[in-house]
Amino acid sequence: MKKKRVSLKDIADKVGVSTALVSYVLNGQEKEKRVGAEVVIKIRKAMEEMNYKPNFIARSLRYGTTQTIGLIVTDIANPFFSTMARHIEDEAYKSGYTVIIGSSDETSAKSDLLVETLLNRQVDGFIVVPAEGCEDCLSQIIEDKVPVVMVDRYVPGLVSNHVVLDNYSASYNATMHLINKGYKNIGLVAYKSYLIHMRERVRGYEEAMKAKGLEKQIWIKYIRFNHLKTDINKVIEAIGSKEDNNIDALFFATNTLSMAGLYKIHSLGIKVPDELAIIGFDGNEAFDFFYAPITYVKQPVDEMGKEAVRILLDQMNGSKKISHVNLMSQLILRNSC
Amino acid sequence: MKKKRVSLKDIADKVGVSTALVSYVLNGQEKEKRVGAEVVIKIRKAMEEMNYKPNFIARSLRYGTTQTIGLIVTDIANPFFSTMARHIEDEAYKSGYTVIIGSSDETSAKSDLLVETLLNRQVDGFIVVPAEGCEDCLSQIIEDKVPVVMVDRYVPGLVSNHVVLDNYSASYNATMHLINKGYKNIGLVAYKSYLIHMRERVRGYEEAMKAKGLEKQIWIKYIRFNHLKTDINKVIEAIGSKEDNNIDALFFATNTLSMAGLYKIHSLGIKVPDELAIIGFDGNEAFDFFYAPITYVKQPVDEMGKEAVRILLDQMNGSKKISHVNLMSQLILRNSC
DNA sequence: CTGAAAGCGCTTACAG
DNA sequence: CTGAAAGCGCTTACAG
Numbered sequence: 001m002k003k004k005r006v007s008l009k010d011i012a013d014k015v016g017v018s019t020a021l022v023s024y025v026l027n028g029q030e031k032e033k034r035v036g037a038e039v040v041i042k043i044r045k046a047m048e049e050m051n052y053k054p055n056f057i058a059r060s061l062r063y064g065t066t067q068t069i070g071l072i073v074t075d076i077a078n079p080f081f082s083t084m085a086r087h088i089e090d091e092a093y094k095s096g097y098t099v100i101i102g103s104s105d106e107t108s109a110k111s112d113l114l115v116e117t118l119l120n121r122q123v124d125g126f127i128v129v130p131a132e133g134c135e136d137c138l139s140q141i142i143e144d145k146v147p148v149v150m151v152d153r154y155v156p157g158l159v160s161n162h163v164v165l166d167n168y169s170a171s172y173n174a175t176m177h178l179i180n181k182g183y184k185n186i187g188l189v190a191y192k193s194y195l196i197h198m199r200e201r202v203r204g205y206e207e208a209m210k211a212k213g214l215e216k217q218i219w220i221k222y223i224r225f226n227h228l229k230t231d232i233n234k235v236i237e238a239i240g241s242k243e244d245n246n247i248d249a250l251f252f253a254t255n256t257l258s259m260a261g262l263y264k265i266h267s268l269g270i271k272v273p274d275e276l277a278i279i280g281f282d283g284n285e286a287f288d289f290f291y292a293p294i295t296y297v298k299q300p301v302d303e304m305g306k307e308a309v310r311i312l313l314d315q316m317n318g319s320k321k322i323s324h325v326n327l328m329s330q331l332i333l334r335n336s337c
Numbered sequence: 338m339k340k341k342r343v344s345l346k347d348i349a350d351k352v353g354v355s356t357a358l359v360s361y362v363l364n365g366q367e368k369e370k371r372v373g374a375e376v377v378i379k380i381r382k383a384m385e386e387m388n389y390k391p392n393f394i395a396r397s398l399r400y401g402t403t404q405t406i407g408l409i410v411t412d413i414a415n416p417f418f419s420t421m422a423r424h425i426e427d428e429a430y431k432s433g434y435t436v437i438i439g440s441s442d443e444t445s446a447k448s449d450l451l452v453e454t455l456l457n458r459q460v461d462g463f464i465v466v467p468a469e470g471c472e473d474c475l476s477q478i479i480e481d482k483v484p485v486v487m488v489d490r491y492v493p494g495l496v497s498n499h500v501v502l503d504n505y506s507a508s509y510n511a512t513m514h515l516i517n518k519g520y521k522n523i524g525l526v527a528y529k530s531y532l533i534h535m536r537e538r539v540r541g542y543e544e545a546m547k548a549k550g551l552e553k554q555i556w557i558k559y560i561r562f563n564h565l566k567t568d569i570n571k572v573i574e575a576i577g578s579k580e581d582n583n584i585d586a587l588f589f590a591t592n593t594l595s596m597a598g599l600y601k602i603h604s605l606g607i608k609v610p611d612e613l614a615i616i617g618f619d620g621n622e623a624f625d626f627f628y629a630p631i632t633y634v635k636q637p638v639d640e641m642g643k644e645a646v647r648i649l650l651d652q653m654n655g656s657k658k659i660s661h662v663n664l665m666s667q668l669i670l671r672n673s674c
Numbered sequence: 675c676t677g678a679a680a681g682c683g684c685t686t687a688c689a690g
Numbered sequence: 691c692t693g694a695a696a697g698c699g700c701t702t703a704c705a706g
Contacts, residue, residue, distance in 0.1 A: 005481070007699055018677045023701060034675055056457045057403065058699035060394045061682045075423065082419035089413065089440060098454060100437050103426060117435060120393045144342070259622060266626065285596060286622040289603065344683055355693045360685060371691055395683035398698045 006050045014046045015039070022047075026054060060122065069099045069312065070118035072128040074106045080255055080282050080301060081129070084151070087305030088127060095313055097124075106225055108133035115141060125312045130155050132195055147315030149323070151308045153197035161315065163307045163325035167197045170297050170329035171204025174251055174279045177295075179212050181337055183249035183277055185219065189235060189261060190253040192222035201253045219247060228260050236264035239276065248277060249337060255282035262290060277337035293334035300327050343387045351383045352376070359384075363391060397459065406436045406649065407455035409465040411443045417592055417619050417638060418466070421488070424642030425464060432650055434461075443562055445470035452478060462649045467492050469532055484652035486660070488645045490534035498652065500644045500662035504534045507634050507666035508541025511588055511616045514632075516549045518674055520586035520614055522556065526572060526598060527590040529559035538590045556584060565597050573601040576613065585614060586674060592619035599627060614674035630671035637664050 008026070012019045017039060024033040025043045035043075046052075060066040069092050073081040085101060092099050100123065102114040108131050115137040118126065126141055126148040128134075135155055141148045142160055154162035178186050188205045191198050202220060209218050223231040239247045252258035258280035270276050272292045280287055280296040287294035304327055311323045345363070349356045354376060361370045362380045383389075397403040406429050410418040422438060429436050437460065439451040445468055452474040455463070463478055463485040465471075472492055478485045479497060491499035515523050525542045528535050539557060546555050560568040576584045589595035595617035607613050609629045617624055617633040624631035641664055648660045 005699095008701095009699075019700080020677065020702075021675090027701085036675055039675085053453075053457055055398075055459065055699050057394060057397045057459050058682090059701080061392075061398050061684090061698090062700050062702090064682070066394065076413070076426065077416075077420045077423040079414075079416055079419070082416070082422075083414045085419075085438075086412065086414040086440060089438070093439075098437055098439075098458060100435055101422075101426070102430075102435075103423060116390070120390055121435060122392065122394050262626065284622070286626045289599065289623045289626045289628075291626075291628055342683095345685095346683075356684080357686075357693065358691090364685085373691055376691085392683050395698090396685080398682090398700090399684050399686090401698070 005055070006052050007055070008052075011043065011046045011050060011052055014050065015042050017043070064122075065124050066122045067097050068121070068123045069097050069309070070114075070121075070123035070126045070128075071099050071101045072104055072111060072114050072118075072126065073101065074129055074131060075103045076101055077103075078256065079284065080299070084301050084305040087302045088309055091306045091309035095309075097309075097313075104129070104131050106131045108137065112137045119144060119146065125149075125316050127151055127308050127312060129153065130195075132193060147312055149308045149312045149315070151304055153195050154324075156196055159322060161311050161323045163304055163311065163323070163327065164197060165299050165304070165329055166326040167200035168204040168207075170299075171201040171251070171253070172208045173204075173329075173331055174297050175205045175208035176212075177331060177333075178249045178251065178277060178279060178337060179208065179214065181249075181277070183337070184214065185217050185247045186214070186249040186251065187219040187221065187239070187247045188251050188253060189221050189223060189232065189257050191257065192224050198253065205251060223257060228256065232257065232260045233264050236261060236268060236270070240265075240268045240270050248275075249273075249279075250276060251279045252281055255280070255284055257281070258294070258296070259284065259286060262286070262294070266290075273335065273337050279331075279337060283332070287334075290336070292336045294336045295334045296332050298330045298332050300329070303327055342392070343389050344392065345389075348380060348383045348387060348389055351387065352379045354380070401459075402461055403459045404434050405458070405460045406434050406646070407451075407458075407460035407463045407465075408436050408438045409441055409448060409451050409455075409463065410438065411466055411468060412440045413438055414440075415593065416621065417636070421638050421642040424639045425646055428643045428646035432646075434646075434650075441466070441468050441471075443468045445474065449474045456481060456483065462486075462653050464488055464645050464649060466490065467532075469530060484649055486645045486649045486652070488641055490532050491661075493533055496659060498648050498660045500641055500648065500660070500664065501534060502636050502641070502666055503663040504537035505541040505544075507636075508538040508588070508590070509545045510541075510666075510668055511634050512542045512545035513549075514668060514670075515586045515588065515614060515616060515674060516545065516551065518586075518614070520674070521551065522554055522584045523551070523586040523588065524556040524558065524576070524584045525588050525590060526558050526560060526569065526594050528594065529561050535590065542588060560594060565593065569594065569597045570601050573598060573605065573607070577602075577605045577607050585612075586610075586616075587613060588616045589618055592617070592621055594618070595631070595633070596621065596623060599623070599631070603627075610672065610674050616668075616674060620669070624671075627673070629673045631673045632671045633669050635667045635669050637666070640664055 008019045008022050011022045021035055022043055024035050025040050030040045089099055104111040111131050111134050129152045150162040190202055221235045252261050272278050280294045283298050345356045345359050348359045358372055359380055361372050362377050367377045426436055441448040448468050448471050466489045487499040527539055558572045589598050609615050617631045620635050
């Protein structure tokens with residue numbers, strides 16, 4: 001079907017030299033290998049004329065390296081991850097790397113599948129957002145000695161690289177902001193998950209409450225990832241009907257939680273911030289257009305992506321150093337609290 | 338650095354057979370090739386024990402096929418394209434294909450670079466959102482006889498596949514909706530571009546206006562892609578200060594135009610729909626939270642992605658049929674007009 | 675300065 | 691039923 005592409009050998013035949021010479025000029029080694037000046041010219045000309053393009057697959061097989069990075073996120077359609085993917089792409093291309101993206105949907109089954117697929121495809125390294133139960137697939141990567149850096153969250157105990165938000169302080173500061181604004185019954189809406197980033201966000205909230213003597217007011221709702229809408233609707237309805245402990249402020253621990261919560265708050269006509277103050281997670285255009293623009297925890301998603309690539313490149317270049325990067329968030333103040 | 342992976346030959350040596358047999362059982366051809374029953378068992382066992390993983394790069398070199406699709410969008414961080422990418426990913430994985438994504442930023446230079454990179458990497462097919470001036474890079478793909486399907490827009494005159502929105506009717510219907518609602522001075526905000534999807538959207542608007550005897554009221558502002566904010570702010574400011582022809586309704590021709598326009602409308606405090614009616618393009622969570630939820634043209638992005646993959650797979654399987662798919666949009670009615 | 679040859683890890687006709 | 695061998699398109703020591 002495909003037209004047969006011209007190979008090194010075709011060039012060599014045309015010029016009447018061995019493939020070695022063609023390979024040398026292709027790779028700019030005509031100096032070191034002292035290829036004859038006229039030969040170089042002839043080879044260049046032939047490559048041009050025949051529109052030669054090197055076959056990376058062959059080169060990969062030879063080198064045992066593909067110049068490819070595997071990126072596993074939970075969902076590329078999630079703006080947080082698509083934005084990060086873009087930064088990763090840009091940073092990787094700068095160094096001649098290409099990126100293959102896969103979405104795990106927060107399941108270890110899909111993560112496993114992706115890891116296996118990408119490992120078979122000989123990616124040189126991984127950037128992964130580990131899902132729950134991903135200890136195994138990650139240790140498989142590590143066993144194979146393929147460099148990997150985790151982003152957004154990491155698997156505690158796994159000796160490997162990661163670049164994540166300082167989730168504890170992000171959450172602590174957001175909660176403290178609400179407390180300082182005078183709210184007392186501050187609730188947290190989090191995912192039901194033992195993943196570290198979620199636990200840290202919970203912990204930050206709890207510690208802030210305790211620090212201000214509000215341990216009695218600690219109120220956390222855990223949402224099931226697969227039942228986002230139904231679970232969160234229930235939570236918001238209960239708040240709306242005052243069944244629930246007179247919650248006067250709500251902190252959402254992720255962007256998807258924030259959005260789902262806002263939809264329900266909006267449809268129930270709960271007044272923000274008068275009846276309910278809000279702090280969301282991650283920037284989002286929708287936050288800006290909510291009638292009370294939403295105060296939120298801003299993550300340095302660009303840095304997260306770029307830093308992950310830099311660490312990964314380092315590893316692929318043989319560095320043995322394990323890097324743990326904690327990025328600081330910023331609380332963007334608006335009118336929702 | 339990487340641990341040497343176990344190869345077919347390692348298995349063969351361990352079991353004491355030739356690589357041919359191992360290859361046969363690996364590919365489930367033990368029946369056709371009548372491999373001895375015990376041998377099959379031994380090979381299977383060895384593969385298991387040694388944790389053998391086939392090397393796709395080697396296989397690719399042999400087959401001349403990589404089971405990889407190259408996807409070139411304008412920006413993977415744009416929600417429209419990231420959502421499409423997700424559908425493409427899912428559909429591709431179903432058939433054992435992996436996808437490599439690149440962002441062109443709407444420039445032909447980056448598109449060229451991406452095409453070259455992906456061609457070198459021997460992708461089996463392309464799905465591309467062609468940028469302005471991309472005639473050349475596309476014809477290069479076509480010359481190389483690599484299957485390609487264009488999405489979102491296409492290059493007229495290029496004999497190739499595409500799946501796009503029926504932009505003319507989308508725009509015609511949206512404009513007609515505004516006219517029927519009684520608006521007279523309806524403006525269109527489009528990108529300054531000769532790309533077909535944009536021209537069709539402009540044409541749909543113009544024809545609708547003419548059909549209702551409003552040719553005199555035709556009013557179009559062309560925004561430069563690289564000066565989105567400044568250009569659009571100027572347009573909205575002029576409307577706000579009534580300098581401009583008493584525009585009472587605005588139709589935005591893309592999602593990025595819609596968002597940029599809404600930000601300015603919001604910050605100037607222009608009342609929607611009383612002072613200015615709005616129709617936007619593409620669904621968007623921000624549309625939902627605007628104080629007057631935005632009426633918009635909804636694209637079937639899932640179908641667009643999946644259909645593109647199906648056509649591409651068909652082509653890669655040798656089909657010579659050229660497919661042109663026009664998808665219908667839907668006007669989602671809300672309160673902004 | 676240049677060529678012949680081995681090898682990366684597979685697959686597959688061919689011979690027995 | 692099984693093995694030896696060629697070949698996919700490159701790179702690179704080695705010999706001359």
